[in-house]
Amino acid sequence: MSDTVKYLLDETRIPKTWYNIAADLPAPLAPPLHPGTKQPIGPDDLAPLFPMALIGQEVSTERDIEIPEPVREVYRQWRPAPLFRARRLEKALNTPAKIYYKYEGVSPAGSHKPNTAVPQAFYNKEAGVKRLSTETGAGQWGSSLAFAGALFDLEVEVFMVRVSYDQKPYRRALMETYGARCIPSPSGETNAGRTALEAKPDHMGSLGLAISEAVEVAAQRDDTKYALGSVLNHVLLHQTIVGQEAMAQLEMAGDYPDVIVGCTGGGSNFAGIVFPFLGEQLRGGKNVRIVAVEPAACPSLTRGQFAYDFGDTGHLTPLVKMHTLGSTFIPPGFHAGGLRYHGMAPMVSHIMDLGLMEAKAYHQSKCFEAGVQFARTEGILPAPEANHAVKGAIDEAIRCREEGKSETILFNLCGHGHFDMQAYMDYFAGKLQDLDYDEADLAMALAGLPTETAA
Amino acid sequence: MSDTVKYLLDETRIPKTWYNIAADLPAPLAPPLHPGTKQPIGPDDLAPLFPMALIGQEVSTERDIEIPEPVREVYRQWRPAPLFRARRLEKALNTPAKIYYKYEGVSPAGSHKPNTAVPQAFYNKEAGVKRLSTETGAGQWGSSLAFAGALFDLEVEVFMVRVSYDQKPYRRALMETYGARCIPSPSGETNAGRTALEAKPDHMGSLGLAISEAVEVAAQRDDTKYALGSVLNHVLLHQTIVGQEAMAQLEMAGDYPDVIVGCTGGGSNFAGIVFPFLGEQLRGGKNVRIVAVEPAACPSLTRGQFAYDFGDTGHLTPLVKMHTLGSTFIPPGFHAGGLRYHGMAPMVSHIMDLGLMEAKAYHQSKCFEAGVQFARTEGILPAPEANHAVKGAIDEAIRCREEGKSETILFNLCGHGHFDMQAYMDYFAGKLQDLDYDEADLAMALAGLPTETAA
Numbered sequence: 001m002s003d004t005v006k007y008l009l010d011e012t013r014i015p016k017t018w019y020n021i022a023a024d025l026p027a028p029l030a031p032p033l034h035p036g037t038k039q040p041i042g043p044d045d046l047a048p049l050f051p052m053a054l055i056g057q058e059v060s061t062e063r064d065i066e067i068p069e070p071v072r073e074v075y076r077q078w079r080p081a082p083l084f085r086a087r088r089l090e091k092a093l094n095t096p097a098k099i100y101y102k103y104e105g106v107s108p109a110g111s112h113k114p115n116t117a118v119p120q121a122f123y124n125k126e127a128g129v130k131r132l133s134t135e136t137g138a139g140q141w142g143s144s145l146a147f148a149g150a151l152f153d154l155e156v157e158v159f160m161v162r163v164s165y166d167q168k169p170y171r172r173a174l175m176e177t178y179g180a181r182c183i184p185s186p187s188g189e190t191n192a193g194r195t196a197l198e199a200k201p202d203h204m205g206s207l208g209l210a211i212s213e214a215v216e217v218a219a220q221r222d223d224t225k226y227a228l229g230s231v232l233n234h235v236l237l238h239q240t241i242v243g244q245e246a247m248a249q250l251e252m253a254g255d256y257p258d259v260i261v262g263c264t265g266g267g268s269n270f271a272g273i274v275f276p277f278l279g280e281q282l283r284g285g286k287n288v289r290i291v292a293v294e295p296a297a298c299p300s301l302t303r304g305q306f307a308y309d310f311g312d313t314g315h316l317t318p319l320v321k322m323h324t325l326g327s328t329f330i331p332p333g334f335h336a337g338g339l340r341y342h343g344m345a346p347m348v349s350h351i352m353d354l355g356l357m358e359a360k361a362y363h364q365s366k367c368f369e370a371g372v373q374f375a376r377t378e379g380i381l382p383a384p385e386a387n388h389a390v391k392g393a394i395d396e397a398i399r400c401r402e403e404g405k406s407e408t409i410l411f412n413l414c415g416h417g418h419f420d421m422q423a424y425m426d427y428f429a430g431k432l433q434d435l436d437y438d439e440a441d442l443a444m445a446l447a448g449l450p451t452e453t454a455a
Numbered sequence: 456m457s458d459t460v461k462y463l464l465d466e467t468r469i470p471k472t473w474y475n476i477a478a479d480l481p482a483p484l485a486p487p488l489h490p491g492t493k494q495p496i497g498p499d500d501l502a503p504l505f506p507m508a509l510i511g512q513e514v515s516t517e518r519d520i521e522i523p524e525p526v527r528e529v530y531r532q533w534r535p536a537p538l539f540r541a542r543r544l545e546k547a548l549n550t551p552a553k554i555y556y557k558y559e560g561v562s563p564a565g566s567h568k569p570n571t572a573v574p575q576a577f578y579n580k581e582a583g584v585k586r587l588s589t590e591t592g593a594g595q596w597g598s599s600l601a602f603a604g605a606l607f608d609l610e611v612e613v614f615m616v617r618v619s620y621d622q623k624p625y626r627r628a629l630m631e632t633y634g635a636r637c638i639p640s641p642s643g644e645t646n647a648g649r650t651a652l653e654a655k656p657d658h659m660g661s662l663g664l665a666i667s668e669a670v671e672v673a674a675q676r677d678d679t680k681y682a683l684g685s686v687l688n689h690v691l692l693h694q695t696i697v698g699q700e701a702m703a704q705l706e707m708a709g710d711y712p713d714v715i716v717g718c719t720g721g722g723s724n725f726a727g728i729v730f731p732f733l734g735e736q737l738r739g740g741k742n743v744r745i746v747a748v749e750p751a752a753c754p755s756l757t758r759g760q761f762a763y764d765f766g767d768t769g770h771l772t773p774l775v776k777m778h779t780l781g782s783t784f785i786p787p788g789f790h791a792g793g794l795r796y797h798g799m800a801p802m803v804s805h806i807m808d809l810g811l812m813e814a815k816a817y818h819q820s821k822c823f824e825a826g827v828q829f830a831r832t833e834g835i836l837p838a839p840e841a842n843h844a845v846k847g848a849i850d851e852a853i854r855c856r857e858e859g860k861s862e863t864i865l866f867n868l869c870g871h872g873h874f875d876m877q878a879y880m881d882y883f884a885g886k887l888q889d890l891d892y893d894e895a896d897l898a899m900a901l902a903g904l905p906t907e908t909a910a
Contacts, residue, residue, distance in 0.1 A: 003528035011461065073458035077539070077834065084532070088606070106561065108834030110873070150831045151543070170625075170876030177830050177879055375632050376605045379532065379563030418565070418873035421625030424632055 111415030113144030135210030138337030139171025141229030212314030230266025239272025267345030326445025566870030568599030590665030593792030594626025596684030667769025685721025694727025722800030781900025
């Protein structure tokens with residue numbers, strides 16, 4: 001067979017547990033600190049924002065955490081997600097490498113995000129919560145939480161980064177179709193939003209600022225909790241079903257990765273595909289090269305500092321130790337809105353610090369070029385975020401060709417680009433600029449990192 | 456289990472043959488006639504437009520027609536498509552009916568159309584063709600042929616109905632991402648297009664006119680053939696894998712439909728889900744009620760005449776006997792562009808005439824209302840075309856509730872609406888009008904039907 005091959009698991013093979021890499025790491029995560037006292041926080045400090053079940057997962061060091069059956073029932077609608085061997089792309093690249101991709105765009109919302117939106121909605125519903133507030137960049141997360149909210153009868157309010165709100169009205173329409181309310185951020189509805197608008201009336205927004213707004217409304221209302229689409233341990237945990245399924249599917253193919261490539265914004269899609277394989281390695285299994293690909297315009301892993309910082313611009317969240325560009329850093333308005341975050345998941349940052357992975361940064365035009373090649377060979381149109389992983393995988397395959405090596409490359413195609421066609425139109429019209437961040441802005445943001453911490 | 460249930464077949468269960476209902480019909484189709492002589496045409500008359508393999512399928516009365524292995528290899532990327540039991544929708548409707556839907560939006564282009572685009576590209580490539588010309592309404596067909604062309608290294612030129620070209624720039628961007636050239640119709644590139652533009656410079660186009668343009672360029676160039684996305688026998692034939700898979704999946708569920716609902720534009724998605732079940736019935740199997748749902752603004756089955764007519768506006772195609780509103784009929788610019796065709800597939804029309812099915816027509820706002828209810832329960836956002844089938848299925852389920860009957864309802868969710876968000880935005884903004892056709896235009900179009908035919 002010379003065509004693209006699909007590896008599909010029976011739905012009984014949807015994992016029964018999420019994999020918690022905290023159980024296998026050689027050193028523990030630095031603790032999150034209270035934004036006021038700068039002392040390590042406890043579960044009670046997080047209780048206004050999250051239900052206890054999720055707080056328990058956030059701090060757990062148990063290796064395998066059971067997936068509730070009602071969550072698995074919802075997963076069954078699109079899971080196990082397919083794994084493909086990209087034979088047509090391999091042929092186009094004339095590479096001896098084998099390229100596999102896990103495709104998470106098969107979910108109703110079109111990305112990996114429902115993997116965590118569904119359990120978050122479930123646990124909140126169980127805890128008697130009426131409404132969830134959240135932020136979204138490109139809209140993948142907001143539409144996923146809107147979808148999950150519709151299933152579990154929860155109201156959903158989404159603060160959407162202004163630049164994406166303007167670029168992607170159809171993502172907003174999708175959230176509204178699912179019944180959610182979508183608010184451009186910065187908004188006039190919160191102190192954080194009003195402060196930002198006063199400073200800069202044409203503020204294009206950022207994930208860090210939208211987080212501040214969503215956290216603020218959740219903290220103020222008794223019936224509302226907050227949901228985050230990436231960064232936190234429990235969010236990364238929920239995504240590990242991706243890597244677990246991929247491992248079983250590669251076993252069907254009689255293969256195992258030499259290299260895993262993932263794009264990184266907050267880190268959840270990357271963690272989802274990587275952590276189960278990395279866990280194997282940490283428990284004495286095969287070594288795998290792990291490559292994170294981030295946008296050159298928002299390069300937290302390759303240009304940020306590993307330091308305690310706020311998760312949001314308004315400094316309402318705990319301080320977490322992570323690779324960060326500084327919470328005041330405002331990335332330019334490039335198209336991969338899901339990767340426009342100043343920080344990186346503490347767990348991914350920790351693993352980077354432990355030397356267990358590497359990172360590289362690409363400008364967006366090369367990523368779109370890769371995405372178009374992928375669409376013309378594999379037929380699936382990737383999201384701009386996923387194009388970073390596609391580009392990373394193609395470069396690995398080209399390296400294999402040059403070195404004459406038949407390595408096995410695995411990457412996560414975390415979502416489709418059906419709501420990102422303006423970006424493709426701009427690309428074809430030659431209007432897609434390779435935006436760079438402002439060096440002075442970055443220097444100032446890094447200089448402003450909080451220093452009086454316990455770490 | 457109370458949640459939505461997925462029935463998935465192993466890829467070895469992709470059908471090995473297409474099902475040709477011509478083998479089981481009690482009376483044969485009326486023959487197509489030459490547009491000049493009005494005499495029955497032979498295969499040679501079609502040779503300028505289609506490769507011989509497809510012409511053979513067009514006129515075949517063999518029951519099972521083998522699917523070439525390279526076509527099945529491509530199908531494997533997304534087939535067998537899932538069948539779902541819509542438990543969440545059933546619950547929301549409080550109906551004793553069981554609602555199943557086959558979901559064809561899992562294909563790379565997002566609809567059932569690649570089921571025929573792939574074999575059409577394959578047979579043309581085998582015949583040495585360099586380029587395919589076609590028309591598209593909503594863009595589902597054009598993007599599917601663009602996808603198939605990319606896989607088989609064929610150039611693709613798509614004449615896109617102007618109203619959709621303007622309403623859906625992102626569908627065009629998808630076609631261009633796959634490497635196709637997209638031209639708004641009427642265009643200045645053909646006699647048919649120029650004539651239409653001279654008569655009406657702001658012509659919004661129609662499928663019938665776009666067909667004329669695509670046929671004209673194929674007839675003029677030796678290296679170019681024409682591909683049609685619906686209406687013709689061989690196109691309907693290719694779609695029968697949908698119904699065959701659904702039958703196997705319902706067998707897994709221990710069920711069989713009492714009612715099948717399909718939306719109808721040219722008839723291919725309807726035929727795909729219906730014909731295999733109807734064939735069972737014709738060979739002595741269980742009787743199934745078959746309900747076609749069409750737009751009230753373009754009601755060929757419910758308001759058209761069953762008569763010989765041209766397939767296109769420019770009168771370049773053969774005359775076929777079908778339910779038609781007249782080839783000069785121009786439907787208003789409603790959102791389900793894929794249903795804006797003046798005629799109906801001759802095979803579907805013939806079956807309607809034989810009394811084997813029924814038809815009903817809906818205005819678009821009720822269909823969007825149904826689509827939103829579907830999205831909020833089942834999570835999948837349907838295309839405007841598919842919303843007609845959703846509305847038809849919901850009405851059947853409500854009837855079952857009122858009659859206290861636990862019938863089994865099957866419908867084909869033929870595509871997702873990710874490229875149709877403007878329509879959803881218009882719906883939420885209260886701007887979606889229930890457009891009606893012009894009665895005088897219809898009367899004139901019907902009066903202009905060709906009369907001097909052999910039939």
